[in-house]
Amino acid sequence: MSSILIIQNAEYLGETVDIVVRDGKIDSVGPKADATEGAEVFDAAGLKVFPSFIDCHVHLREPGFEYKEDINSGLRCAAHGGFGAVMAMANTKPVNDTAAVTKTMLAKAKATWPHGPRLYPVGAATVGLEGKELAPMAELAAAGCAAISNDGRPVGGAEMFRRCMEYAHTYGLIVIDHCEDPTLAKETHMNEGATSGRIGVKGQSVVAESMQAARDILLSEYLDIPVHLAHISCKQSVELIRWAKQRGVRVTAETCPHYLLIDDRELENYSPMAKVNPPLRTPADVEAMREALKDGTIDILVTDHAPHAEHEKECTLDEAPNGISGMDSAVALTWTLVTDGLISEADFIKRWCHEPARIFNLPANNFEKGAPADFFLFDPEERWVLTPEAMQSKGKNTPFLGRMLKGRVKAHWLGGVKVV
Amino acid sequence: MQENQRFTWPHKDLLDVSQLTVEEANHLLDTAEQFHEINQRPVKKVPTLKGKSVILFFAEASTRTKTSFDVAGKRLSADTFALTKSGSSLTKGESLKDTALTLQAMNPDVIVIRHWSSGAAQYLAERLDCAIVNAGDGWHAHPTQALLDAFSLRQHWGRDFSGKTLLILGDILHSRVARSNVILLNKLGAKVRVCAPRTLQPAGLNDWPVTVYTNLNEAVQGVDAVMCLRLQLERQQAGLLPDLSEYATTYCLTARHLAMAAPGALVMHPGPMNRGLEIASDIADCAESLVLTQVASGVAVRMAILYLHATRKDGGSK
Numbered sequence: 001m002s003s004i005l006i007i008q009n010a011e012y013l014g015e016t017v018d019i020v021v022r023d024g025k026i027d028s029v030g031p032k033a034d035a036t037e038g039a040e041v042f043d044a045a046g047l048k049v050f051p052s053f054i055d056c057h058v059h060l061r062e063p064g065f066e067y068k069e070d071i072n073s074g075l076r077c078a079a080h081g082g083f084g085a086v087m088a089m090a091n092t093k094p095v096n097d098t099a100a101v102t103k104t105m106l107a108k109a110k111a112t113w114p115h116g117p118r119l120y121p122v123g124a125a126t127v128g129l130e131g132k133e134l135a136p137m138a139e140l141a142a143a144g145c146a147a148i149s150n151d152g153r154p155v156g157g158a159e160m161f162r163r164c165m166e167y168a169h170t171y172g173l174i175v176i177d178h179c180e181d182p183t184l185a186k187e188t189h190m191n192e193g194a195t196s197g198r199i200g201v202k203g204q205s206v207v208a209e210s211m212q213a214a215r216d217i218l219l220s221e222y223l224d225i226p227v228h229l230a231h232i233s234c235k236q237s238v239e240l241i242r243w244a245k246q247r248g249v250r251v252t253a254e255t256c257p258h259y260l261l262i263d264d265r266e267l268e269n270y271s272p273m274a275k276v277n278p279p280l281r282t283p284a285d286v287e288a289m290r291e292a293l294k295d296g297t298i299d300i301l302v303t304d305h306a307p308h309a310e311h312e313k314e315c316t317l318d319e320a321p322n323g324i325s326g327m328d329s330a331v332a333l334t335w336t337l338v339t340d341g342l343i344s345e346a347d348f349i350k351r352w353c354h355e356p357a358r359i360f361n362l363p364a365n366n367f368e369k370g371a372p373a374d375f376f377l378f379d380p381e382e383r384w385v386l387t388p389e390a391m392q393s394k395g396k397n398t399p400f401l402g403r404m405l406k407g408r409v410k411a412h413w414l415g416g417v418k419v420v
Numbered sequence: 421m422q423e424n425q426r427f428t429w430p431h432k433d434l435l436d437v438s439q440l441t442v443e444e445a446n447h448l449l450d451t452a453e454q455f456h457e458i459n460q461r462p463v464k465k466v467p468t469l470k471g472k473s474v475i476l477f478f479a480e481a482s483t484r485t486k487t488s489f490d491v492a493g494k495r496l497s498a499d500t501f502a503l504t505k506s507g508s509s510l511t512k513g514e515s516l517k518d519t520a521l522t523l524q525a526m527n528p529d530v531i532v533i534r535h536w537s538s539g540a541a542q543y544l545a546e547r548l549d550c551a552i553v554n555a556g557d558g559w560h561a562h563p564t565q566a567l568l569d570a571f572s573l574r575q576h577w578g579r580d581f582s583g584k585t586l587l588i589l590g591d592i593l594h595s596r597v598a599r600s601n602v603i604l605l606n607k608l609g610a611k612v613r614v615c616a617p618r619t620l621q622p623a624g625l626n627d628w629p630v631t632v633y634t635n636l637n638e639a640v641q642g643v644d645a646v647m648c649l650r651l652q653l654e655r656q657q658a659g660l661l662p663d664l665s666e667y668a669t670t671y672c673l674t675a676r677h678l679a680m681a682a683p684g685a686l687v688m689h690p691g692p693m694n695r696g697l698e699i700a701s702d703i704a705d706c707a708e709s710l711v712l713t714q715v716a717s718g719v720a721v722r723m724a725i726l727y728l729h730a731t732r733k734d735g736g737s738k
């Protein structure tokens with residue numbers, strides 16, 4: 001006997017719809033579903049329904065740093081945050097540069113969250129993230145890696161980066177680059193600008209990012225190989241990406257909620273919670289990032305979820321590690337982009353769901369008949385305070401802690417199974 | 421002290437001069453005048469802070485600032501305890517937070533901290549109940565140096581610095597002395613110029629209340645005082661300077677430069693000096709040099725700072 005779930009009265013792109021799920025798959029999405037005997041019914045009146053989002057840039061810390069986060073806690077956080085799939089970066093310990101590490105991660109995900117959120121590991125571009133030898137990308141692809149990246153330890157050498165792109169392309173993988181010139185970014189703790197100059201902290205120039213973005217764009221055009229630019233943060237980079245897209249270069253780019261909402265003045269009081277890499281930029285950069293998201297220069301939203309243990313951020317700014325724990329608050333934070341009128345609700349879904357799937361060749365989720373029933377319900381009006389207790393991640397490190405957010409994930413189904 | 425006791429010092433901590441109003445800065449300097457007089461007496465010790473504890477927590481090397489605070493505390497009869505990085509658990513990997521909590525448990529009245537991290541003093545101030553005095557944090561601030569510099573200048577210029585122009589010369593980028601002095605001297609009414617090669621200028625310098633120069637010959641024209649900054653010799657290794665001798669040729673303050681300044685222009689240096697690199701030896705020792713005056717002022721100003729912060733609770737609101 002088949003199982004049937006009916007979500008009634010949910011709002012999807014301005015329409016009130018009922019969703020019928022049969023045996024974990026979408027059966028229909030329409031104005032009114034017929035009552036079915038034995039069906040489980042969920043009244044979603046006043047709630048929006050979104051296809052489960054995809055976060056293409058997270059750090060789940062396992063293996064090696066389970067005290068910060070592990071695959072179980074990371075996927076729990078993803079589920080509560082509205083994410084049905086996450087792509088986990090390779091800067092674990094050991095680094096995810098072998099099939100053994102990839103398979104271990106996938107096995108742990110399957111064991112802890114059998115119905116999802118799904119984990120898509122990102123393999124290292126170079127062995128040990130050292131930037132010296134190509135990682136075995138054929139092996140990584142076969143083991144289940146969805147992309148390749150040295151995120152956390154960017155590839156500084158142009159020649160090596162070129163070879164990463166070419167070799168990854170051989171196996172159908174796209175390279176995600178953390179655009180950072182390691183010499184310009186060395187030992188920096190925040191954005192270089194008026195604030196860093198005034199408070200006496202060594203800053204990282206926007207050129208450290210945009211110079212590598214330019215390198216990647218030029219290589220992409222020359223090689224005719226796509227490249228994806230990670231967590232873009234500044235005006236100069238988006239101007240280069242816009243120029244590249246106009247030329248037809250196969251470049252895509254992502255940014256994070258914090259680069260769209262807050263700026264380097266968050267560090268006036270040396271707050272380690274606001275220390276992230278690339279650093280929070282100036283208000284003018286934030287404005288440019290918002291414009292770039294609006295016009296599509298920035299293709300997708302990601303969190304760059306980077307949880308840390310409490311004691312690691314309980315120190316001075318220059319001793320603190322980079323990173324914001326982002327999956328708990330990302331949907332609520334970026335919902336303000338819709339309520340502010342910057343992007344439409346359809347664009348909101350596109351940036352968090354459809355475009356990530358397209359760029360990384362992941363299963364699409366268009367509520368089509370027969371597709372896995374992956375969706376979540378969202379209350380756009382609920383106000384809640386982001387407290388450590390409200391966060392599912394082990395990492396409570398976020399500059400948004402204590403802030404009132406509007407909009408909250410209320411329930412989440414993956415493959416028709418209620419996970420939140 | 422009658423007048424001082426009527427002024428309720430409003431600050432728990434001294435993190436930077438930016439927190440002080442002009443009135444507060446002048447009150448602190450006025451208080452220092454009285455302690456300066458004590459320092460001229462044959463017997464230089466008063467019982468003002470008897471029973472108070474001052475911890476000198478110097479995680480970064482220091483000779484004159486640490487000694488100056490130590491002397492200041494002892495002259496006020498406070499018990500002073502010195503802690504250095506090499507003598508603390510910081511070398512064993514203990515965090516600043518745990519070191520601070522350990523010190524707090526000993527219930528001091530004042531902790532004077534010098535630390536390599538910008539914001540370290542603020543970090544302690546937000547977590548500890550006792551007064552925190554910033555004796556230099558990273559590149560950020562050195563409020564006691566700025567106050568003693570102002571104190572030294574007051575002896576020549578009087579309380580009102582308006583109409584005076586001072587040039588800060590050298591490594592502005594890494595200088596907490598420069599950052600604090602720019603703020604305080606502007607508050608007191610002086611015009612401030614800075615001069616350094618571009619590699620030693622911080623981002624956003626043009627937004628500071630200063631006139632920026634790279635050419636010393638232009639910068640020094642008509643100024644009433646020149647404050648040289650110490651150049652850390654590792655800046656050459658860091659690629660910020662091609663060659664120390666080239667730096668000396670271009671930016672070392674000499675008699676030739678001083679001749680372009682206003683008649684009787686004063687010369688300052690926070691020390692320790694690299695003679696012949698940032699300041700010519702004869703200029704360091706010339707009649708207009710305030711270098712040793714600055715040291716003497718330092719004791720008086722730090723006595724005032726310890727007095728105001730250690731007795732603040734006794735005097736009123738927290």
